[in-house]
Amino acid sequence: SEQNQAHSEQAGDQIDDGDDQPRDAVLADEALPKDSNSIAIPLCSKVNGVRAYDKELCCYFCQRMFKHKIKRHLVSVHKSEPDILCILSKSKSDQKLLFSSLVHRGNFNHNVQVLELGTGLLIVGRRPKTPAKVDDYLPCIYCLAFYLGKDLYAHTSVCQHNSDVG
Numbered sequence: 001s002e003q004n005q006a007h008s009e010q011a012g013d014q015i016d017d018g019d020d021q022p023r024d025a026v027l028a029d030e031a032l033p034k035d036s037n038s039i040a041i042p043l044c045s046k047v048n049g050v051r052a053y054d055k056e057l058c059c060y061f062c063q064r065m066f067k068h069k070i071k072r073h074l075v076s077v078h079k080s081e082p083d084i085l086c087i088l089s090k091s092k093s094d095q096k097l098l099f100s101s102l103v104h105r106g107n108f109n110h111n112v113q114v115l116e117l118g119t120g121l122l123i124v125g126r127r128p129k130t131p132a133k134v135d136d137y138l139p140c141i142y143c144l145a146f147y148l149g150k151d152l153y154a155h156t157s158v159c160q161h162n163s164d165v166g
Helices: 003-015 023-031 071-078 083-086 090-119 151-156
Strands: 137-139 147-148
Touching: 023 071, 071 090, 083 090, 090 147, 090 151, 147 151
Parallel strands: none
Antiparallel strands: 137 147
């Protein structure tokens, strides 16, 4: 288990490891029961009572999964993409919001694919503490992050991607 975790953390930090197997396929196999063909929602995790920063994010351009440093990946690997060039030409404060939007779009595309296939990990905006149903999650119309339907109204009223907020 510790060896898998170390390998998982190492793979998430790498920018290009040359592995042809998509990262999300490996994660889906680890998170789902072996006899199941279903969609899983990762739970909020803690290590020794402290929040673990282990949320997986999906690259919008190459669909690879990352636990850390997705902005570094976007800037170094996809620096010639028009979206990245446009983001880098903006101020630092605007860049933060635009990179966030790009990450959410990558996660949204991943989630649509998971829902179409009926198997894999759903990347949600806020991970639940207790298991939740996939049918309870809906995307925000502004940022495209998936939230529990009962929390979606509260989220949209404060969503930074909502131009009416602020």
